[in-house]
Amino acid sequence: MSGPDGLIDTHAHLCDPRFDPDREAxxxxxxxxxxxxxxxxxxxPAGWEASRSLALSANGKETGPRMLWSCGFHPxxxxxxxxxDFTSMVGAARDPDCVAVGEIGLDxxxxxxxxxxxxxxxxxxxxxxxxxxxxVVIHCREAQADTLRILRSFFGGxxxxxxxxxxxxxxxxxxxxxxGCLDLGFYxxxxxxxxxxxxxxxxxxxxxxxxxRIVLExxxxxLPPQAMRGQRNEPAxxxxxSRKLAGLFDRSPDEIARITSExxxxxxxxxxxxxxx
Ligand SMILES: [Zn+2]
Ligand SMILES: [Zn+2]
Numbered sequence: 001m002s003g004p005d006g007l008i009d010t011h012a013h014l015c016d017p018r019f020d021p022d023r024e025a026x027x028x029x030x031x032x033x034x035x036x037x038x039x040x041x042x043x044x045p046a047g048w049e050a051s052r053s054l055a056l057s058a059n060g061k062e063t064g065p066r067m068l069w070s071c072g073f074h075p076x077x078x079x080x081x082x083x084x085d086f087t088s089m090v091g092a093a094r095d096p097d098c099v100a101v102g103e104i105g106l107d108x109x110x111x112x113x114x115x116x117x118x119x120x121x122x123x124x125x126x127x128x129x130x131x132x133x134x135x136v137v138i139h140c141r142e143a144q145a146d147t148l149r150i151l152r153s154f155f156g157g158x159x160x161x162x163x164x165x166x167x168x169x170x171x172x173x174x175x176x177x178x179x180g181c182l183d184l185g186f187y188x189x190x191x192x193x194x195x196x197x198x199x200x201x202x203x204x205x206x207x208x209x210x211x212x213r214i215v216l217e218x219x220x221x222x223l224p225p226q227a228m229r230g231q232r233n234e235p236a237x238x239x240x241x242s243r244k245l246a247g248l249f250d251r252s253p254d255e256i257a258r259i260t261s262e263x264x265x266x267x268x269x270x271x272x273x274x275x276x277x
Protein backbone atom coordinates (compact mmCIF):
# COMPACT_ATOMS: atom_id res chain seq x y z
CA MET A 1 0.00 0.00 0.00
CA SER A 2 1.56 3.29 -1.05
CA GLY A 3 0.02 6.64 -0.26
CA PRO A 4 -3.63 7.55 0.15
CA ASP A 5 -6.27 6.35 -2.29
CA GLY A 6 -7.63 8.79 -4.82
CA LEU A 7 -11.31 9.64 -4.83
CA ILE A 8 -13.91 8.18 -7.17
CA ASP A 9 -16.74 10.40 -8.45
CA THR A 10 -19.50 7.83 -8.96
CA HIS A 11 -21.95 10.21 -10.64
CA ALA A 12 -21.08 13.00 -13.08
CA HIS A 13 -22.71 14.52 -16.17
CA LEU A 14 -19.65 15.84 -18.00
CA CYS A 15 -21.40 15.54 -21.38
CA ASP A 16 -23.69 18.35 -20.25
CA PRO A 17 -23.38 21.33 -22.65
CA ARG A 18 -22.27 23.50 -19.71
CA PHE A 19 -18.91 21.69 -19.95
CA ASP A 20 -18.53 22.26 -23.72
CA PRO A 21 -16.22 25.28 -23.36
CA ASP A 22 -13.66 23.66 -21.03
CA ARG A 23 -14.25 19.92 -20.58
CA GLU A 24 -10.52 19.15 -20.88
CA ALA A 25 -9.65 21.69 -18.17
CA UNK A 26 -12.35 20.25 -15.90
CA UNK A 27 -10.86 16.77 -16.29
CA UNK A 28 -7.36 18.13 -15.65
CA UNK A 29 -8.56 19.85 -12.45
CA UNK A 30 -10.21 16.60 -11.37
CA UNK A 31 -6.92 14.74 -11.82
CA UNK A 32 -5.00 17.45 -9.98
CA UNK A 33 -7.62 17.30 -7.19
CA UNK A 34 -7.00 13.60 -6.58
CA UNK A 35 -9.98 12.20 -8.50
CA UNK A 36 -8.73 8.94 -10.04
CA UNK A 37 -11.97 7.67 -11.57
CA UNK A 38 -15.18 9.29 -12.81
CA UNK A 39 -18.40 7.50 -13.76
CA UNK A 40 -20.19 9.52 -16.43
CA UNK A 41 -23.95 9.08 -16.21
CA UNK A 42 -25.91 9.09 -19.47
CA UNK A 43 -29.52 9.98 -18.76
CA UNK A 44 -31.24 9.15 -22.06
CA PRO A 45 -30.67 7.21 -25.28
CA ALA A 46 -29.62 10.36 -27.17
CA GLY A 47 -26.70 10.67 -24.73
CA TRP A 48 -25.38 7.10 -24.70
CA GLU A 49 -22.96 7.51 -27.59
CA ALA A 50 -21.50 10.79 -26.25
CA SER A 51 -20.84 9.17 -22.86
CA ARG A 52 -19.28 6.11 -24.45
CA SER A 53 -16.94 8.19 -26.59
CA LEU A 54 -16.04 10.55 -23.72
CA ALA A 55 -14.91 7.53 -21.68
CA LEU A 56 -13.07 6.05 -24.64
CA SER A 57 -11.15 9.24 -25.43
CA ALA A 58 -10.31 9.99 -21.77
CA ASN A 59 -8.98 6.45 -21.31
CA GLY A 60 -6.79 6.82 -24.38
CA LYS A 61 -4.83 9.62 -22.72
CA GLU A 62 -1.72 9.30 -20.60
CA THR A 63 -2.97 11.56 -17.83
CA GLY A 64 -6.21 12.46 -16.13
CA PRO A 65 -8.84 10.37 -14.37
CA ARG A 66 -9.98 7.02 -15.68
CA MET A 67 -13.51 7.33 -17.09
CA LEU A 68 -16.35 4.85 -17.07
CA TRP A 69 -19.98 5.37 -17.96
CA SER A 70 -23.45 4.24 -17.06
CA CYS A 71 -26.26 3.68 -19.54
CA GLY A 72 -29.38 5.40 -18.25
CA PHE A 73 -32.91 6.45 -19.06
CA HIS A 74 -34.02 9.12 -16.57
CA PRO A 75 -37.67 9.18 -15.44
CA UNK A 76 -37.97 12.72 -16.85
CA UNK A 77 -37.84 11.16 -20.30
CA UNK A 78 -40.27 8.32 -19.58
CA UNK A 79 -42.71 9.47 -22.23
CA UNK A 80 -39.99 8.81 -24.83
CA UNK A 81 -39.93 5.18 -23.70
CA UNK A 82 -43.28 4.27 -25.25
CA UNK A 83 -42.49 1.83 -28.03
CA UNK A 84 -38.76 2.09 -27.32
CA ASP A 85 -36.72 -0.96 -28.29
CA PHE A 86 -34.88 -1.91 -25.09
CA THR A 87 -32.65 -4.37 -26.92
CA SER A 88 -30.74 -1.25 -28.03
CA MET A 89 -30.10 -0.48 -24.36
CA VAL A 90 -28.76 -4.00 -23.85
CA GLY A 91 -26.46 -3.46 -26.82
CA ALA A 92 -25.21 -0.04 -25.67
CA ALA A 93 -24.61 -1.19 -22.10
CA ARG A 94 -22.46 -4.10 -23.27
CA ASP A 95 -19.66 -1.61 -23.98
CA PRO A 96 -16.62 -2.58 -21.85
CA ASP A 97 -16.42 0.90 -20.27
CA CYS A 98 -20.10 0.76 -19.29
CA VAL A 99 -20.24 -0.34 -15.66
CA ALA A 100 -23.92 0.11 -14.79
CA VAL A 101 -27.47 0.74 -15.93
CA GLY A 102 -28.82 4.13 -14.80
CA GLU A 103 -29.69 6.60 -13.83
CA ILE A 104 -33.15 5.14 -13.79
CA GLY A 105 -35.91 5.51 -11.24
CA LEU A 106 -38.82 7.70 -10.20
CA ASP A 107 -39.23 11.44 -9.68
CA UNK A 108 -42.40 13.16 -8.55
CA UNK A 109 -40.84 16.58 -7.98
CA UNK A 110 -40.03 17.95 -11.40
CA UNK A 111 -41.61 15.14 -13.37
CA UNK A 112 -42.38 15.76 -17.00
CA UNK A 113 -43.72 12.21 -17.33
CA UNK A 114 -46.62 10.41 -15.69
CA UNK A 115 -46.13 8.03 -12.77
CA UNK A 116 -47.33 5.11 -14.89
CA UNK A 117 -44.87 5.91 -17.70
CA UNK A 118 -42.04 6.26 -15.16
CA UNK A 119 -42.84 2.92 -13.51
CA UNK A 120 -43.03 1.17 -16.87
CA UNK A 121 -39.64 2.57 -17.93
CA UNK A 122 -38.07 1.81 -14.54
CA UNK A 123 -39.12 -1.85 -14.76
CA UNK A 124 -37.92 -2.20 -18.37
CA UNK A 125 -34.51 -0.76 -17.47
CA UNK A 126 -34.21 -3.01 -14.40
CA UNK A 127 -34.86 -5.97 -16.72
CA UNK A 128 -31.98 -4.78 -18.93
CA UNK A 129 -29.66 -4.58 -15.92
CA UNK A 130 -30.74 -8.04 -14.82
CA UNK A 131 -30.11 -9.48 -18.27
CA UNK A 132 -26.59 -7.98 -18.29
CA UNK A 133 -25.96 -8.61 -14.58
CA UNK A 134 -24.89 -4.98 -14.08
CA UNK A 135 -25.47 -2.82 -11.00
CA VAL A 136 -28.07 -0.06 -11.24
CA VAL A 137 -27.83 3.68 -10.51
CA ILE A 138 -31.14 4.72 -8.96
CA HIS A 139 -32.61 8.23 -9.06
CA CYS A 140 -35.39 8.66 -6.48
CA ARG A 141 -36.97 12.00 -5.64
CA GLU A 142 -40.02 12.01 -3.40
CA ALA A 143 -40.96 8.53 -4.54
CA GLN A 144 -39.53 6.36 -1.76
CA ALA A 145 -42.47 3.96 -1.32
CA ASP A 146 -42.83 3.17 -5.04
CA THR A 147 -39.07 2.91 -5.51
CA LEU A 148 -38.61 0.50 -2.60
CA ARG A 149 -41.57 -1.62 -3.68
CA ILE A 150 -40.19 -1.97 -7.21
CA LEU A 151 -36.60 -2.59 -6.07
CA ARG A 152 -37.86 -5.26 -3.64
CA SER A 153 -39.69 -6.99 -6.49
CA PHE A 154 -36.40 -7.22 -8.41
CA PHE A 155 -33.78 -7.65 -5.69
CA GLY A 156 -35.75 -8.94 -2.69
CA GLY A 157 -34.99 -12.62 -3.18
CA UNK A 158 -31.39 -12.26 -4.22
CA UNK A 159 -29.73 -11.83 -0.81
CA UNK A 160 -27.25 -9.33 -2.26
CA UNK A 161 -26.50 -7.71 1.06
CA UNK A 162 -22.90 -7.17 0.02
CA UNK A 163 -23.81 -4.06 -1.93
CA UNK A 164 -23.67 -5.44 -5.43
CA UNK A 165 -27.19 -4.41 -6.43
CA UNK A 166 -26.48 -0.76 -7.14
CA UNK A 167 -26.52 2.72 -5.66
CA UNK A 168 -29.27 5.08 -4.53
CA UNK A 169 -27.69 8.17 -6.01
CA UNK A 170 -28.05 11.56 -4.30
CA UNK A 171 -29.68 9.90 -1.34
CA UNK A 172 -32.38 12.10 0.17
CA UNK A 173 -34.72 9.84 2.10
CA UNK A 174 -35.49 8.95 5.69
CA UNK A 175 -33.82 6.22 7.75
CA UNK A 176 -36.50 3.66 6.84
CA UNK A 177 -35.84 4.15 3.15
CA UNK A 178 -32.08 3.94 3.78
CA UNK A 179 -32.45 0.69 5.74
CA GLY A 180 -34.74 -0.80 3.10
CA CYS A 181 -32.20 -0.02 0.37
CA LEU A 182 -29.23 -1.28 2.42
CA ASP A 183 -31.12 -4.54 3.07
CA LEU A 184 -31.50 -5.03 -0.68
CA GLY A 185 -27.75 -4.61 -1.21
CA PHE A 186 -27.62 -0.97 -2.28
CA TYR A 187 -24.97 1.63 -1.64
CA UNK A 188 -25.91 5.17 -0.62
CA UNK A 189 -24.61 8.00 -2.85
CA UNK A 190 -23.62 11.20 -1.02
CA UNK A 191 -23.14 14.53 -2.77
CA UNK A 192 -23.16 18.32 -2.36
CA UNK A 193 -26.31 18.67 -0.22
CA UNK A 194 -24.52 16.97 2.72
CA UNK A 195 -22.53 20.22 3.04
CA UNK A 196 -25.58 22.54 3.17
CA UNK A 197 -26.42 24.17 6.51
CA UNK A 198 -30.07 23.16 6.06
CA UNK A 199 -29.19 19.45 5.64
CA UNK A 200 -29.11 18.50 9.32
CA UNK A 201 -31.81 15.81 8.89
CA UNK A 202 -29.91 14.27 5.94
CA UNK A 203 -26.68 14.17 7.97
CA UNK A 204 -28.54 12.49 10.84
CA UNK A 205 -29.71 9.71 8.49
CA UNK A 206 -26.26 9.32 6.89
CA UNK A 207 -24.62 9.01 10.30
CA UNK A 208 -26.60 5.78 10.74
CA UNK A 209 -25.47 4.30 7.42
CA UNK A 210 -22.44 2.00 7.67
CA UNK A 211 -19.43 3.76 6.16
CA UNK A 212 -18.67 0.68 4.08
CA ARG A 213 -21.92 1.29 2.17
CA ILE A 214 -21.35 4.93 1.20
CA VAL A 215 -20.00 6.20 -2.12
CA LEU A 216 -19.18 9.79 -3.12
CA GLU A 217 -20.61 11.63 -6.11
CA UNK A 218 -20.85 15.19 -7.41
CA UNK A 219 -23.84 14.88 -9.80
CA UNK A 220 -22.08 17.76 -11.57
CA UNK A 221 -22.93 20.21 -13.09
CA UNK A 222 -25.73 20.09 -10.48
CA LEU A 223 -25.60 20.22 -6.67
CA PRO A 224 -22.41 22.19 -5.97
CA PRO A 225 -21.19 21.91 -2.38
CA GLN A 226 -21.81 24.85 -0.04
CA ALA A 227 -18.56 26.68 -0.92
CA MET A 228 -19.63 26.76 -4.61
CA ARG A 229 -23.39 27.40 -4.25
CA GLY A 230 -24.77 28.99 -7.40
CA GLN A 231 -21.82 27.88 -9.53
CA ARG A 232 -21.36 24.99 -11.94
CA ASN A 233 -20.28 21.90 -9.99
CA GLU A 234 -17.37 19.67 -11.17
CA PRO A 235 -15.58 16.48 -10.06
CA ALA A 236 -12.73 18.39 -8.36
CA UNK A 237 -15.32 19.48 -5.74
CA UNK A 238 -15.56 15.90 -4.49
CA UNK A 239 -12.94 16.73 -1.84
CA UNK A 240 -15.46 19.04 -0.10
CA UNK A 241 -17.93 16.17 0.24
CA SER A 242 -15.22 13.81 1.44
CA ARG A 243 -14.08 16.30 4.11
CA LYS A 244 -17.66 16.78 5.31
CA LEU A 245 -18.03 13.00 5.69
CA ALA A 246 -14.72 12.84 7.53
CA GLY A 247 -16.17 15.22 10.12
CA LEU A 248 -19.48 13.38 10.25
CA PHE A 249 -17.86 9.98 10.86
CA ASP A 250 -14.87 11.26 12.84
CA ARG A 251 -12.39 9.77 10.37
CA SER A 252 -9.49 11.29 8.49
CA PRO A 253 -10.03 12.41 4.89
CA ASP A 254 -7.55 9.70 3.81
CA GLU A 255 -9.65 7.03 5.50
CA ILE A 256 -12.80 8.37 3.84
CA ALA A 257 -11.05 8.26 0.45
CA ARG A 258 -9.79 4.73 1.00
CA ILE A 259 -13.12 3.36 2.21
CA THR A 260 -15.43 5.10 -0.29
CA SER A 261 -13.14 4.29 -3.22
CA GLU A 262 -13.03 0.64 -2.19
CA UNK A 263 -16.84 0.74 -1.96
CA UNK A 264 -17.09 2.23 -5.46
CA UNK A 265 -14.78 -0.47 -6.84
CA UNK A 266 -16.98 -3.15 -5.28
CA UNK A 267 -20.17 -1.47 -6.48
CA UNK A 268 -18.99 -1.14 -10.09
CA UNK A 269 -16.84 -4.31 -9.97
CA UNK A 270 -13.65 -2.45 -10.92
CA UNK A 271 -10.11 -3.50 -10.58
CA UNK A 272 -7.89 -0.90 -8.98
CA UNK A 273 -7.46 2.19 -11.19
CA UNK A 274 -4.58 1.90 -13.62
CA UNK A 275 -3.03 5.17 -12.39
CA UNK A 276 -3.59 4.62 -8.69
CA UNK A 277 -0.67 6.16 -6.78
ZN1 LIG B 1 -30.46 11.94 -10.55
ZN1 LIG C 1 -27.57 12.55 -12.28
